[in-house]
Amino acid sequence: MNRTPSDPTVQPVPASVTEQVDAADTTLTNPRQAVLSLGGNLGNRLENLQGAVDALEDTPGVRVKAVSQVYETEPWGVEPDSQPRYLNAVVVVKTTLPPASLLERAQAVEEAFDRVRTQRWGARTIDVDIVAYADELSDDPTLTLPHPRARERAFVLRPWLDVDPDAQLPGAGPVAELLAGLGQEGVAVRDDLELRLPE
Numbered sequence: 001m002n003r004t005p006s007d008p009t010v011q012p013v014p015a016s017v018t019e020q021v022d023a024a025d026t027t028l029t030n031p032r033q034a035v036l037s038l039g040g041n042l043g044n045r046l047e048n049l050q051g052a053v054d055a056l057e058d059t060p061g062v063r064v065k066a067v068s069q070v071y072e073t074e075p076w077g078v079e080p081d082s083q084p085r086y087l088n089a090v091v092v093v094k095t096t097l098p099p100a101s102l103l104e105r106a107q108a109v110e111e112a113f114d115r116v117r118t119q120r121w122g123a124r125t126i127d128v129d130i131v132a133y134a135d136e137l138s139d140d141p142t143l144t145l146p147h148p149r150a151r152e153r154a155f156v157l158r159p160w161l162d163v164d165p166d167a168q169l170p171g172a173g174p175v176a177e178l179l180a181g182l183g184q185e186g187v188a189v190r191d192d193l194e195l196r197l198p199e
């Protein structure tokens with residue numbers, strides 16, 4: 001049966017819903033680049049980082065395109081010497097997942113590595129943060145883009161430059177300049193460690 005726009009049983013679709021559906025459609029046909037930060041300071045830190053890279057690659061709609069060098073870093077945001085040092089790295093992915101689904105997947109990876117949330121910035125086996133998703137900006141607390149503290153974190157910006165020397169933090173400018181303003185104290189490359197890019 002043909003329903004014309006004057007059909008009283010047809011409910012108007014709110015513009016916000018149409019926009020969301022259109023955005024999801026575009027994402028499906030057009031992979032976007034996202035930058036993820038990985039870090040952990042409990043357990044076998046390198047194995048956990050590699051496990052997170054592999055788990056991301058095993059995700060339908062996610063391809064890991066680049067992995068940074070591995071850095072040993074002083075715990076940021078907590079009392080000095082109150083936690084073990086972290087290993088940190090950054091990966092670039094291409095993804096057809098919309099941002100919210102990528103966050104869900106990042107959190108599932110954390111859970112798979114038995115990450116326990118106790119205190120803010122507490123020690124953890126693995127943390128997977130979305131640093132940037134294309135050039136999107138969002139102030140939604142569930143998924144803020146770019147990550148609200150990325151610009152303050154040399155342990156994010158330094159490895160990011162390995163995989164993209166011309167990287168820009170959306171809304172904030174060149175990563176190299178942001179890092180120059182912060183300095184690189186407490187962030188040391190571990191030349192003896194390496195993450196494998198999945199085949």
Ligand SMILES: Nc1ncnc2c1ncn2[C@@H]1O[C@H](COP(=O)(O)OP(=O)(O)OP(=O)(O)O)[C@@H](O)[C@H]1O
Binds near residue numbers: 130
């Ligand atoms: N860009 C983002 N990437 C990851 N999580 C985010 C982002 N923006 C907001 N969040 C929200 O932050 C919440 C807390 O994340 P998480 O437990 O990983 O914090 P944290 O790693 O201890 O600290 P930080 O957020 O400073 O890195 C998550 O539940 C998530 O909804």
Ligand SMILES: Nc1nc2c(c(=O)[nH]1)N=C(CO)CN2
Binds near residue numbers: 040086155
């Ligand atoms: N060095 C370092 N410090 C941190 C890290 C991290 O990955 N590396 N993650 C935190 C919460 O995301 C808090 N502090």
